[in-house]
Amino acid sequence: MIVEDEELICNELFKLLENNNYETIILKDFKNALNEILEVSPDLILLDINIPFINGEVLLQNLRKKSDIPVIMVTSINSETDEALSISYGADDYITKPYNPNILLLRIGAVLKRTKTNYNTNGNELTYKELKFDFQKGIIKKDDIEIELTKNEMIIFSYLLNHQNKIVTREELMTTLWDNSEYVNDNALTVNISRLRNKLKEIGYENAIDTRKGLGYILS
């Protein structure tokens, strides 16, 4: 979504984006901007700081109370104050006019890449080698093969994924699994690790989880 009043720039941007396969929409009613944005719920907003009727930074500030839609701020003044304000109000990136079209496209791509995890309908995914772990569904995918994880296996695997190449202690995993709320046999963890390993083995990742005796486990 383009939020910009200078018609020339609007059209330029529109062409640029449409030519690069972005479905583009131009916001017209600045007075009702916030509602329009929330209604349309675009994947990304190019927001000019200087638009009529409303201050771009204030708009961003209000938007951030309700949504995390990625915003790239556009401004004609190359002032550091603007830049500082935009970033602290929650802009995802910042670009000054006149902009280089290629840089803009790259920045858009970068912002979308960074933020897409929170917006793609399939939920978040983490990857490990050729595996994709959808940790909202608890499914590991490799090519077309899918394996389902139980809740415990999900907790362990996403913890390991979030700490790749780091040793994760058994303590850490136990706290994550059972919160210390009730004592659980320390072997319960071993069993759950074993079950997870068996599932990983099914798709050829026999040695994904490595034991570091006396220290913990590592996914590497």
Add this chain to the structure above:
Amino acid sequence: MIVEDEELICNELFKLLENNNYETIILKDFKNALNEILEVSPDLILLDINIPFINGEVLLQNLRKKSDIPVIMVTSINSETDEALSISYGADDYITKPYNPNILLLRIGAVLKRTKTNYNTNGNELTYKELKFDFQKGIIKKDDIEIELTKNEMIIFSYLLNHQNKIVTREELMTTLWDNSEYVNDNALTVNISRLRNKLKEIGYENAIDTRKGLGYILS
């Protein structure tokens, strides 16, 4: 982690960061940079493009094959080519020397904020009003109260959370839950929604999930 060869700048940066409560480390051995970085596994890297022995962009490119550690590129040349390259190779942000310390701090803050979800040990959390949903553990928290969700409830609730204020069709939810792989009685969804609602009711969110007859459900 600072990856920079000019000692003066290094010290400046170190002081700036330490003064602002960032635990800072300076990379010394550029020849072994990649391994050092992976070993230390810092929360964020300030990476100068022009360091001895190795090209910063190549380093970034290699790092990205193994890790998503946030990287802010630092360069003395304000060339758009560098900028374009850094972004496409996976830099999270970019700043040119001489930099304004406050802007740098803001950018660091912004990058950490953007990326922290993937790194914090407690896993991702989404919020809905006063509720926090840890969707790696499948727990909804309100103050000190916690309720556990089953896998199906987790899938439904995180889908709704990711589409707040939007109507979610029953179709969408069913596809998300069962992937169309096998036919499931369409009432199974109704039952699962009902179960989720009961749990939400326990913590005073009786009307969180609203039915839009003929359309779907909405979390609003």
Add this chain to the structure above:
DNA sequence: TACTAATGTTACAAAACTGTAAGGTTATAT
């Protein structure tokens, strides 16, 4: 107002999940 399709509720049985126990295997230190 009455009809109807859409959505809700409850109880139940099959299936899946999970901690435990008992015994087996490994790596490390001495």
Add this chain to the structure above:
DNA sequence: ATATAACCTTACAGTTTTGTAACATTAGTA
């Protein structure tokens, strides 16, 4: 080389989860 603590495997039973069916309720439309 051997002892030992750390870790692994398997089978099992209690518990939880889940889809189904049967019936209840609701909102919208005629």
